[in-house]
Amino acid sequence: MGGAHLISYRHWHLHIIEEGLKKVNMAERRRFPRYRYQGTGRLTDGDQRTTAEVSVASLSIGGCRVLGANLPLRGARCQLSLQGKGKEFKADCEIAWHGEGVAGIKFIALDERSMELLREICKDLRLEPLQPPSPPEVPRPE
Numbered sequence: 001m002g003g004a005h006l007i008s009y010r011h012w013h014l015h016i017i018e019e020g021l022k023k024v025n026m027a028e029r030r031r032f033p034r035y036r037y038q039g040t041g042r043l044t045d046g047d048q049r050t051t052a053e054v055s056v057a058s059l060s061i062g063g064c065r066v067l068g069a070n071l072p073l074r075g076a077r078c079q080l081s082l083q084g085k086g087k088e089f090k091a092d093c094e095i096a097w098h099g100e101g102v103a104g105i106k107f108i109a110l111d112e113r114s115m116e117l118l119r120e121i122c123k124d125l126r127l128e129p130l131q132p133p134s135p136p137e138v139p140r141p142e
Helices: 002-028 112-123
Strands: 035-045 051-059 063-067 077-084 087-099 102-109
Touching: 035 063, 051 112, 077 102, 077 112, 087 112
Parallel strands: none
Antiparallel strands: 035 051, 035 077, 051 063, 063 102, 077 087, 087 102
């Protein structure tokens, strides 16, 4: 009888680990590689009235992660501008996700010049590593 519990426990344990890894892999699936970036930028709302200074923590050709106070909420349209390679990069964007003092930005319109500048900026940056999966906590049977 103890063997049946052990086999059942092992199967359950492996299932929990597999499910945990699937969730991590789904969360970490990225359309574009992210690069570590340490710079500042400006977020201007769609009405061109409010500007927020932000720290850009990571950058990709699809968007970026910014840190700052009073960031726009998810779904807001805005424009990001930052300096790179001695030139100003500007992109129309949308807030993809929002947290306390941090937001994910999705670029929605880039002209050819901006895309080239963004690629030029990213080529000299280091890749931001995927977060390693933390093992799920599995309760031990008594």
